[in-house]
Amino acid sequence: xxxxxxTLYVTSPDTYLSLDGENIVVRKxxxxxxxxxxxxxxxxxxxxxxxxxxxxxxxCAKKGVALSFLTANGRFLARVTGGQQGNVRLRKEQYRIxxxxxxxxxLAKYMLMGKFYNTRWVLERATRxxxxxxxxDKLKTVALSLKQAGDTLPDCDTLxxxxxxxxxxxxxxxxxxxxLILQQKDAFAFSGRSRRPPLDNVNALLSFVYMLLTYEMAxxxxxxxxxxxxxxxxxxxxxxxxxxxxxxxxxxxxxxxRFVLTLINKRVVKAAGFLAQPSGGVAMDDAxxxxxxxxxxxxxxxxxxxPYLDEKIPWGLVPYAQxxxxxxxxxxxxxxxxxxxxx
Numbered sequence: 001x002x003x004x005x006x007t008l009y010v011t012s013p014d015t016y017l018s019l020d021g022e023n024i025v026v027r028k029x030x031x032x033x034x035x036x037x038x039x040x041x042x043x044x045x046x047x048x049x050x051x052x053x054x055x056x057x058x059x060c061a062k063k064g065v066a067l068s069f070l071t072a073n074g075r076f077l078a079r080v081t082g083g084q085q086g087n088v089r090l091r092k093e094q095y096r097i098x099x100x101x102x103x104x105x106x107l108a109k110y111m112l113m114g115k116f117y118n119t120r121w122v123l124e125r126a127t128r129x130x131x132x133x134x135x136x137d138k139l140k141t142v143a144l145s146l147k148q149a150g151d152t153l154p155d156c157d158t159l160x161x162x163x164x165x166x167x168x169x170x171x172x173x174x175x176x177x178x179x180l181i182l183q184q185k186d187a188f189a190f191s192g193r194s195r196r197p198p199l200d201n202v203n204a205l206l207s208f209v210y211m212l213l214t215y216e217m218a219x220x221x222x223x224x225x226x227x228x229x230x231x232x233x234x235x236x237x238x239x240x241x242x243x244x245x246x247x248x249x250x251x252x253x254x255x256x257x258r259f260v261l262t263l264i265n266k267r268v269v270k271a272a273g274f275l276a277q278p279s280g281g282v283a284m285d286d287a288x289x290x291x292x293x294x295x296x297x298x299x300x301x302x303x304x305x306x307p308y309l310d311e312k313i314p315w316g317l318v319p320y321a322q323x324x325x326x327x328x329x330x331x332x333x334x335x336x337x338x339x340x341x342x343x
Contacts, residue, residue: 007042014029016028016052038065057080066081090330146169181265184265205284209259216319220322300315
């Protein structure tokens, strides 16, 4: 298993990324603001309109450090990577599976079984840990429906059927997500999932953290030689990292949703840190975004017993572990893809 390194998040739009020997140098107003050794970094994410020198971008590509540019609100703009890694035969087999609706459906079932299982246990954990503060019967009813949704997946023959089951299950889960918010209820009320743009504070957090998780997964997939843009459940769309979106389906409940709930319930974020946008959406201010990124880095260092590998690894290496297992399945080394199951 590889070593967990750090991701450098640059949130100020008036900074410039440059190279000095073996160091990343972040400059602001022409002055050096921070200097970080490349040795400790596995990715750089720049928010806003941060510039970067050609020498710095070339060093990132050469060293395998993923460099991504996003808007201030987290919308993907561009990504700098080096040469593709891994065996070309692995990627060719990935493309064959993606082009075969039946094989794609089989992989999609694994991923959604993991999603339903993990979503169910998010609800079950809430009834156990906060029995006096939540409607346990309500949450257990939805948890049971998620188990039933997982039980129906083996009988689905097409991707359309699978998506139908997933859509209904997601609606039931997000229908009780507000019940899991135990603090700051007025500022963080949740009535349903909204995207592009997120229409409330909770959706702004969910969208931002999903973006972070997608970035982590895309980088992990590339590191094992897979193409993050060619998926199975999510079909091809220009600019969309479809396989990364497939892979985070099972991880979103435990790595993203629970993290967002922790941010709210532990008051890491406050209502004042969210701003209404002219588009009608809601976005975080710079201080809140930095607080979320700092907490995300801390969460990634926490350890988890991996259910298939049967060893303790940091949460931040879970996307890499799952990418490695998917690559082994596609190569034919495993009979089935071992989806991540949390409890």
